[in-house]
Amino acid sequence: MSIPFLKGHGTENDFVIVPDPDNALDLTPAAVAALCDRRSGIGADGVLHVVRSAAHPEAKGMAADAEWFMDYRNGDGSIAEMCGNGVRVFARYLQHAGHVTEGDLTVATRGGVKTVHIAKDGDVTVGMGSARLPEGDVTVSVGDRTWPARNVNMGNPHAVAFVEDLADAGDLYAPPPFSPSSAYPEGVNVEFVADRGPRHVAMRVHERGSGETRSCGTGACAVAVAAARRDGADPSVTGTPATYTVDVPGGRLVITERPGGEIEMTGPAVIVATGEIDTEWLENAVR
Secondary structure (H helix, E strand, O other), rough: OEEEEEEEOOOEEEEEEOOOOOOOOOHHHHHHHHHHOOOOOOOEEEEEEEEEEEOOOOOOOOOOOOOOEEEEEEEOOOOOOOOOHHHHHHHHHHHHOOOOEEEOOOOOOOOOOEEEEEEOOOOEEEEEOEEOOOOOOEEEOOOOEEEEEEEOOOOOOOEEEEEOEEEEEEEEOOOOOEHHHHHOOOEEEEEHHHHHEOOOEEEEEEEEEEEEEEEOOHHHHHHHHHHHHHHHOOHHHHOOEEEEEEEEEOOOEEEEEEEOOEEEEOOOOOEEEEEEEHHHHHHHHHH
């Protein structure tokens, strides 16, 4: 009458982790939203549904390259292509459960197979793939102010706006309006970025489907890519890697983009609790 779960976070981007190797659970959008509710549920920015790739219809094609599939859901129950902080916490769970050890592993996601390295010092590095930079001008707005934004796709969409002060982002309770609407037909993650020093920035983010979060891994990667282009440090042009330190409200991430386009994200990942979900409560919560 209960479902095991864990709670974890990566730079305070927090997740309910639900181990389900055989994909036996029906995690509906309503069930995910109930689990992520911070008052009536466990509370999280999203759910990491841990499934063997061979057992999930969306991941069977990746099973030869990655044993485990991160079936990630946003806090409102919607499905997301990728979550960078989530991959780090997912890898930490696999280590915690004894499925993997320190060193290299692969994780299947809807954004493709990601390479992961668990270091002895506890940090986790994720190969995030390469960024796509769709053409076309984009703007984002807060109140009566509007900024140009860089359109960066990290397997999920981002609009990166550079501002003088992170307070310019406002309360971020609601998704910041963007234009043109055709740029992001399914919504977008919006990052507001302020400079802190040479190759050092700070950001706040409104995550699509979750609201403002304490951190966003794909967002930090998008920010580093946008900053490198702004600063004339595009590795494909300079031939040298570009590394940026990205401060988020929940901590710090280090992002490196290599000349071939591969982006690596390094940061902490922590398991903070284990427990059991009462199935009767969950059934009542989604009625």
